[in-house]
Amino acid sequence: MFNNWSELLPTIQKAFGALGKSNPKMVKAYMALGEAxxxxxxxxxxxxxxxxxxxxxxxxxxxxxxxxxDSAIKAGASREEVTAALATAISLNAGAAYIYSLRSLEAYDALNRPA
Incomplete structure (x- = not known):
């Protein structure tokens, strides 16, 4: 198991609340993004x-x-729907790696020109 997800979520929620107490304006703005x-x-x-x-x-x-x-489960997402979303993330990451590989080669060519 990569993480104990049932322990991680409440730990994050508790820490989130602690940060909110020390910087309430920032947390209020962050929460407004989600609401928007x-x-x-x-x-x-x-x-x-x-x-x-x-x-x-x-x-x-x-x-x-x-x-x-957790929120997806509460919203009624099935495991099959989650795996479809993950497949999309995997395909996009592969595409992004390909594009950034092209950028790296472009940088190499641009920086490796004779002076």
Missing amino acids: TSENNVLDAKTRELISIAIAVTTRCDGCIAAHT
């Missing part, structure tokens, strides 16, 4: 959480994975 995503109701909660899981994977954030997986 649901304001126009174009995407339902389950879809937003599936997208969030995929983004959490691409940003490699265990806390985000735990929080958004």
